[in-house]
Amino acid sequence: MKMREEEKNRSSQWKTFFKKRWVFPAVYLVCAALLISTIVWYQTSTNNAVKDPKVTDNGKDITGKTDEPVIEVNQPFENVGMPVKNDDEVRILTGFFDANASKEQQENALIVDGNKYRPSMGLDIASNDGKEFEVVAALSGKVASVRQDALLGNVIEVEHDKGVVTIYQSVKDIKVQAGDQVKQGDLLATSSTSQINMAAKNHVHFEIRKDNVALNPQTYFGQSLTALTEVDDSDSSGHIKSEEGKDTEDAEKTEDTQSITESELE
Numbered sequence: 001m002k003m004r005e006e007e008k009n010r011s012s013q014w015k016t017f018f019k020k021r022w023v024f025p026a027v028y029l030v031c032a033a034l035l036i037s038t039i040v041w042y043q044t045s046t047n048n049a050v051k052d053p054k055v056t057d058n059g060k061d062i063t064g065k066t067d068e069p070v071i072e073v074n075q076p077f078e079n080v081g082m083p084v085k086n087d088d089e090v091r092i093l094t095g096f097f098d099a100n101a102s103k104e105q106q107e108n109a110l111i112v113d114g115n116k117y118r119p120s121m122g123l124d125i126a127s128n129d130g131k132e133f134e135v136v137a138a139l140s141g142k143v144a145s146v147r148q149d150a151l152l153g154n155v156i157e158v159e160h161d162k163g164v165v166t167i168y169q170s171v172k173d174i175k176v177q178a179g180d181q182v183k184q185g186d187l188l189a190t191s192s193t194s195q196i197n198m199a200a201k202n203h204v205h206f207e208i209r210k211d212n213v214a215l216n217p218q219t220y221f222g223q224s225l226t227a228l229t230e231v232d233d234s235d236s237s238g239h240i241k242s243e244e245g246k247d248t249e250d251a252e253k254t255e256d257t258q259s260i261t262e263s264e265l266e
Helices: 002-018 023-051 103-107 225-229 248-253
Strands: 090-094 110-113 116-119 123-127 134-136 141-147 155-159 164-169 187-191 204-210 213-215
Touching (some): 123 187, 155 187, 164 225, 204 225
Antiparallel strands (some): 090 123, 110 116, 123 204, 141 155, 155 164, 204 213
């Protein structure tokens, strides 16, 4: 009997306790605090797992990444390419004028301009069938300028590392504008014609320059951009130096320093 009375008293005490107004709000707040604490703990654990991934025996973490330094594959590791989609579908009409080349090679690197011959500062490239073709970026870089020029057949200049610039003349349907970033192989324009070299008909005139010194593109096809950036300006072999302060258009138009008359050839 005594135990039953004690149980009744305890039950009565609990009922009295739960009748108090503050009990249920307090229980609610405690449950809410526990729930929030659990959520915060879970998020903290997840973030730590992302920041500090476990490393396996083979040196890789759970994301598959290694703890070795990452080497960025960037522009200097690209090899200089032809400014066309398929090398086999084009031919070189006019070569680069090399002051140290044979007389025959030099004659094949002259651009006929009326009764004068201009030394080619690049390559004139045409398709095997004489039709138009897509002109693409020979290297990744930033488009420095796009100029409409009837004489040269329009001009696109793309800047690369350490003073290296690739130039595309005699083009139309230009797809880029100054300031654009282009990747190697990106479409720049379509081959066209120019008044300065009418004999070439449909073609693209392609140049490579380092600090405004024209280089022979054929020497660097297949080589990395590093080979171009390391060119020593003091080594003038096979190079043509433009007049200081002159751009491509001026260099092509300069008669006193870069044109050869028929009598001089003889």
